[in-house]
Amino acid sequence: MDNIIKRRPLSSFNNNISLPDTLHPVIKRVLAARDINDVSELDYGLQNLLPYSLLLGIDKAVNLLYEALSKQARILIVADYDADGATSCALAIKALRQMGAKNVGFLVPNREKHGYGLTPEIVKLALTGLVPDLLITVDNGISSINGVEIAKQHGMRVLITDHHLPGENLPKADAIVNPKQNGDNFPSKNLCGVGVIFYVMMALRARLRDNGWFTNQSEPNLANFLDLVALGTVADVVTLDYNNRILVAQGLRRIRADRCCPGIRALVQVCEREQKTLVASDLGFYLGPRINAAGRMDDMSHGIACLLSENDFNGREHAQLLQTFNQERRLEEAKMQVDALEMLDTLGTIESMGLCLLDEKWHQGLVGILAARIKDRLHRPVIIFTYDKENKIRGSGRSVQGVHIRDVIDTIATQHPGMVTYFGGHAMAAGLTIPRSQFEAFQQAFDEEIRKYLSADDLQGVIFSDGTLSGADFNLDLAKQLKMLTPWGHNFPEPIFDGEFELVARRVLKNKHLKMQVRPLDGGPQLDVIAFNIVDTSWPLNVSRLKMAYKLDINVFRGLTNLQLMANSVVVNYD
Template identity: 50%
Template sequence: MTFRLKQLQQRTVQSSAAFALPVHPVLQRVYAHRGIGLPEELQRSAANLLPFTALKGINDAVALLTQALDQQQQIVIVGDFDADGATSTAVLLAGLKAFGFKHLEYLVPNRFAFGYGLSPQMAELAVAQGAELIITVDNGISAIEGVALAKKAGVKVLVTDHHLAGNELPAADAIVNPNQPGCEFPSKALAGVGVAFYLLLALRSALRERGDFATIAEPNLAELLDLVALGTVADVVPLDSNNRILVHQGLQRIRAGKVRPGIQALIDVANRKAEKLTASDFGFSLAPRLNAAGRLDDMSIGISCLLAPDINVARRLAAELDSLNVERREIEQGMQAEALAFLQKLSFTQDQLPDCLCLYQADWHQGVIGILAGRVKELYHRPVIAFAQGDEGELKGSARSIHGVHIRDLLEEISSQYPGLIKKFGGHAMAAGLTIAEDRLETFQLALNFIAKKYLTPELLTAVIYTDGELASSDLTVAMAGILQQAGPWGQSFPEPVFEGRFKLVQQRMLADKHLKMMLQASDGTLVDAIWFNADNKTWPNANVQQVQLAYQLDINDFRDQQNLQLLVRQMTAL
């Protein structure tokens, strides 16, 4: 099957006011494309964080915590099995311990045995551990039955979450979630770890007001920002101005050497340098190793790594996570090969592809189907749902969507139009999880593509690489790459700058049979190195090609203490 290359399309100006900002003209253009117009939107000081007071339920939550502290109640934190859930759990454990809480335990559901969040089974475990207060992190907004079971047992429940609420809210004693109905907190993009951090900010303020810190040292919550930054990027939430502050502050602490042993060990095992860490390193190097524990084993390994008391313990746990990540990659590559072979057998042309792709194989690993769905989505530019075998005749699905198609809303409409077809679901605009009966897979596929027609247009189904236009040859420098790198953090909804341009292809060779290393020449004769990771080795290198059109990012290649400019190629076409 042959697919069209992604179209290159220059971004449009969202804020002309950006051209008055006191920054380099290239950066003015980049900011204008991202809607930045006011100097305060570029402020990355912690003092510019949004106040916690706008969070609905925050006062009730603090009241629960102060009572729990005064009575030294048994607290059980119920987390989630992904990187956001792990960092959320670690933030709350470390933060509450610093405030003087003495009876703290945590539970993270094994995805294969208990499923997601505060399920009734997890609530039973927490009650059995003697919980007097259950606190959920990165889950709970849909835990109707789990909360009810805990309340019936006389246990108080504090829900902290960031996922979208359903039609019914759990009967918790307090709910803190910027996406719950009636919450006026300006940023709806907080990750679960961000909500947990804000809860600690509110608690510190309350304890400060009542004079607790006259007798004990006031905790420095900034020490938790390395965890907050990692979890925020890992969960791929939009990096609005508030999240950019959280991520920037966390990165600054790490680069300055103020990093906890667990994150330092993850940096080491990923062969990164703490002093040069970027937000993309969180997403592509650290988070996958942390997530591997929840995908294949038990996220407790990841949480233990994050909370490791010293670097030696942390390195041992990071090595375990690294091994799990290698195993995860091997499983994923096998599943991806099977999925692509299946799709190729169907011999779809580009115009015949279903609007949504639904994949299932009985022996696929339940912990890896989300990654598989994401990989296939990138190749086919369609929403993808991959299913694996669950328990007792059920299939567990993981969905990944394209921009413009809110996958959770799509699933909600299917559930409304076809009652009982989906047993349960939840998630975000770009990712969701669901459970269906195994014998209803074909019905679900038909319903999915029928409902999807309301959401999808030919424009949405056209894969596009958005660029920030062309760069002058004089801007192809290490200095410019440094300016752009420092202007971040870049991430979801605040994408790293991508440029386009024509170059002469001077040299080309394949590295490791999959990466195309090149020497390019700009129009004024400037020579620049470039690399295209995972290039098509059936097409390249091609000695007959002399001129190419690129979409690329500026990068600094550090080698033997020498810094050189390198273009990271996103797409290349022969001219």
């Protein structure tokens, strides 16, 4: 089924007089469609960051950390096993060490052995060595009621830093910093884990500065860690609101200027990206997946080690290992996708609005990726389950606009006691564990709940377009301006345009990508087009024109830089 192309509303454009006339008309149109009404909203200076003082619990968190530094207490950081968790952990370790902490270690759960977050198993593992005085969670902990209780029983103080949605009850930690907790007045609820710990470190440094801490030691420049903040923020696919765009823009500037950590520099090289022109999508589609591959295929400690590398040699060693993990991930994911598509073919017409699939042989680290692939294919919420342990199965879900999947699971857990053992997550992604015996019942409950939010008309892909381009707009300069204008990302999407074209030539690359030459029907230059994961096997023999939704892209090949269009959708059968 072809995607529907809808034009973004431009209701505010005609009255948008605050954007300067020096901006290209297409850029003004794109910004207006994203509610950017003043050029000041493109000022990504650090002075525009929201103040840390607005975060609930920040003073208690700083008190804990100040006391731990003053006493040289043993500090253990418990991280999540994704890119956000890895960058959060690396930032916390680097910042605390530069502020004088001498006893800082980290522990990251193994996905299959320990499960997610500060579980009782992770606390027991922490007890096998020197018992930490202060335990800090990064990118997890807000749902770790039992884990925090056990840690406290063994004399640990606990600081939770997280950004996931809290449940009805909070863990009894000594301090909690999470912009999503009730009563928090921090205006941006879209900080990810690394953003939260960055704010905590800013508040700690201010306290230390006020107390004369840096009289006898150098004061760290926390801006040096913004490369980590940018990577974690983009990789975690949080909304790029203004505050997050500041963090990402500042991090990208430092990476482009080669003022980044050796691990990120090595990842850029392994991914064969151009460091001087790196953009947010490079973090999301290249660097982030390689960090995540460590947690999916082996152990996230490898990803953290890469980000903690102190020289380029070690950085390259770790980055190459992450590259190997990512290659293994791709192969295993491809096998799982074949299995899932065969399963869907067996089911025939998919009637479920909310789809659950189970194969107990699927890799636990890859079910989330598979859920995203099937969601994109069928345009509905999807949860992929696989075997966990002790007659339980573990699922990872991905959702569509208009359906808050974590709240859906919460509703099911409330209405059906005993059906859901554990759950957590966001609006668009969630994880859960259920008894194997409850799978069929959960399948039905999930579908019934999703039907409250979606209708049959919603089960079609929609591409939001920023309109058409004139022949004169197809130029390399405009493509470069759009690319470097701002960090693009979740809920602040990179511009997509649409139009009709004459098809001049086409060929298939590697049996799965389409390379074309086209010319705008209303006049303009001949253009190169690349359409990834689109082939022409179902096209009529004599195709002379087509409709496309596309991005302006920059192709660098053999030292030459040219404009190309990157097609998101191609339609050939239309009136």
